Amino acid sequence: MSALSKSLQVSFEILNELYTAVGAGVLGMMVLLQHGFQSHQTIKTLCVVGVTTASLIYTFSREKQKLVANKKKVVIITGCDSGLGFSLAQHASKCGFTVIATFLSLDSKGSKEIKRLYGGYIIQIQLDITDSNSIQNAVQTLEHYFSKNPDYSFHALVNNAGVMVFGEFEWQTERLIKQQIEVNLLGTFKLTNAFCHLLRKHKGRLITVSSHCALANLPGLTVYGATKAALSSWNDGLRIEMAKYGVRIITFIPGSFTTESSIMSRQLQNVQEMHDNFTEEQHRFYSDYFKRYNIYLSFITSPPEPQKIQDENLYKTFEDTLLDENPDYVYKHEPLRYKIYHFFFKYSPLVLRDYLITKFMQMPDYKSDTPSDDDFEDINVETD
Structure with missing residues (x-):
């Protein structure tokens, strides 16, 4: 009995060390080596480190198997009126997929521009993800499309549609808060729920666009970040639920x-x-700060016409979500500045983390000795 217990204990120690080494990577292996030398278990430790090193090399050096895009694979992308959706729809079409792009309005500038550029190569449908009737019409359109094209498959639903309001939480009205929740979160839930049976039938994949705000919520974007963090959490549970049906x-x-x-x-x-919608007290308290805050934001301008984002690395990452045969759970595209900041956001003490986020955002400072109420009257002129 004691021999069995000792064997089990040794096995557990080896598994625990393997887990530590894999989880902590190079740093974990260095710690294990030091521990092995100090405890005179050099051979066992070297074996563990050797297996871990080989596993890491295999994991990071092997090329992922890729699928081949073709017209028989259908990709639906929501929120194509502008910005990311407008860009991803065009890129997915160029990759060779049959793309169904959804627009809040088929009279939008984005819809008209895609029609001018692609004609019928990108199928356009109207969709409001907050409207159950609109969602049902979209589902019926897709069911009809597959009944006419039985050899086509539903490859991916890309949940992209979303709205963002920039402003401190106290400033945001009930309507603005509700709009972000209804579009970003509840609308995505409703749409996905309606398409689940088709995703199961075709063993497709669901790609949900989240945000770096989900990884570290930012001042001025608290509501938006909360909705995106909720989507990421939802995906974690949904991934396990749908895996047994072949849905990624x-x-x-x-x-x-x-x-x-x-x-x-x-x-x-x-x-x-x-x-x-400010109260009199809020007008007095925030006057100069609110004005300076929004003058600063006014420099973040949107393009007057829908335009395709110029970032090849963004498209490469998006292609991987569609074409990796065994896709990862999360795909991130970020400039080096984001990588550095988010690394420190994740691993720093909260006091340092909050300081770094403040520096990252670079928003105007609040000053308690704000001017009088009269100065605030200029806000209409300054922001219009």
Whole structure:
């Protein structure tokens, strides 16, 4: 009995060390080597480190098997009126997929531009993901399409549609908060739920666009970040639920392209709505700060016309979500600055983390000795 217990204990120690080495990578292996030399278990430790090193080399050096895009694979992308959706629809079509792009309005500039550029090569449908009837019409359209093309498959649903309001949480009206929750979160839930039976039938993949705000929520984007973090958490549970049906659940986190997107296109109207709903106390308290804050944001302009984002690395990452035969759970595209900041956001003590986030955002400072109420009256002129 004691021999069996000793064998089990040794096996557990080896498995635990393997887990430590794999989880911590090079740093973990260095710690194990030091421990092995100190405890005179050099041979066992070298074996563990050798197996771990070989596993890491195999994992990171092997090329993933790729699928081949073709017209019989159908990809649906929501929110194609502008920005990311407008860009991803075009790129997926160029890859060779049959693309069904959804638009909040078929009269939008983005819809008309894609029709001008691609004609019928990109199929366009109207879809409001907050409207159950609109969602049902989209489902019926797709069911009809597959009944006419039985050899086609539903390859991917890309949940991209979303809205963002920039402003401190206290400033945001109930309508603005509700809009972000209904579009970003509840709308995505409703749409996905309606398409689940088709995803199961075709063993497709669900790609949900999240945000770096889901990894570290940022001041001024607390509501938006909360909805994106909720989507990431939802994907974690949904991934396990749908795996047994052959459906792949993927989170796609794109990088910084705010100035090439129209996600801030209604920011001036949102600022005016926040200002108009301030109480007298809020007018007094925030006056100069609110004005300086939004003057600063006014420099983050949206393009006057829908335009395709110019970032090849973004498209390469998106292609991987569609074409990796065994896709990862999360795909991130980020500039080096984001990688550095988010590394420190994740591993720093909270006090340092909050300081780094403040430096990362570079928003105007709040000053308690704000000017009088009269100065605030200029906000309409400054932001319109």
